[in-house]
Amino acid sequence: MTYNFLTVQPLGLGTVTAALAQCLSVHAHEVDVADETTDQDLRNWHALVLCETARVRGDVATSLDIYVQDSVRPQPAERELASAFARAARTVVLFPTEEVRPSAYWLAAEDGLVTRTRLYESDDEEPRYTIDRVEAPVSGLPHVTVARIPEVVRELKVATPLADAFAAHMHRLHPEEASTPGTAIWRARSYLGAWEKLVRQLEGSWAPSDWYPLDLYRERLEARDQLERGRAQLPYHHTVLLQNALKPLDSLFAELTIEDAGSLRKDLAGPEDTDSPHGWWWNRRPDPLPW
Structure with missing residues (x-):
């Protein structure tokens, strides 16, 4: 060695x-x-x-x-x-x-x-x-x-088995589209991976760094928003596969967070963005906050 x-x-x-x-x-x-x-x-x-x-x-x-x-x-x-x-x-x-x-x-x-x-x-x-x-x-x-x-946390290798399985399935069905940046399938697998990383790191109590950057947390909530908006661009059977991957991740995120009164939402989104459409995941927060 x-x-x-x-x-x-x-x-x-x-x-x-x-x-x-x-x-x-x-x-x-x-x-x-x-x-x-x-x-x-x-x-x-x-x-x-x-x-x-x-x-x-x-x-x-x-x-x-x-x-x-x-x-x-x-x-x-x-x-x-x-x-x-x-x-x-x-x-x-x-x-x-x-x-x-x-x-x-x-x-x-x-x-x-x-x-x-x-x-x-x-x-x-x-x-x-x-x-x-x-x-x-x-x-x-x-x-x-x-x-x-901050860049250490951003580049941590985090296991994402659900996102990996979705990406592998998409690659078997549509190899070119799954590998081409900007396509609906490529965006779906990328955003799913980002969301699963957040949930897995939350599940692991933010190990090994024991903290999490606020801007990265926001980015991964936005990735979950993008998944919600992007469903309409996928064929029905692809949407079902995506939902099957999201369901356990969303449940785990809900289980590991608490209801937020709105202060975190303001910190994350900024005053000009508080009324824009976001999913329910913006109204929950880790306890304690990791930053």
Whole structure:
């Protein structure tokens, strides 16, 4: 298994070796750590753990590319190893998230904190790294802004089995129309996916971020509105399939929300839009509010 870490503090080869041995429960002589000055002919390529380190510039100082042989057990998840390594090496560790956005990272501190962070890389020939934001205070980074990172929530991978089944069925019946942006079928499957993401994240108590941006919440209520308006553009049997997918999602949304007196509707829609036609889902709200 491979791991890619960045550390805030500069780390020597001995520190990295000892920390990896401790975290992975192997002997130090079974860990081979090298940097750009290491003679490659002298390396132990059969070691249980191989690690390449490099110095980097900016708010992070060392990069680590770690390879752990399959024979090492257990094989910790990246988050687990990052947290353990942060404690063992007494440093702050950054590791990439599953999202495709290059700036999306997790941060593990030696005190056990794990939080989201945003890391930018310059276009210089020798890149400079900037930790732009963290979602929780980090004692070793007093200069970094502490604030939520909305794009992380927007790009979370959320399972949407009902929307996926609808999309697959539409693709079998009308492959070209289902794949062409702007068509009625394409809009229906896209809006259904957006609505199911909201309901699933509500069902999961907004995990893993534990909050939800207000503007994204509004967008997904609007997606539900679009589904209601778009039914007339679909053949009857397609409308039935769409309704079969919507019914359990609408029921779950109603179950997980409470009646709203109107204040949230005003916050979501704005004063100029409060009288425009919206579905009943605009008159319910999560409790507590996630933003």
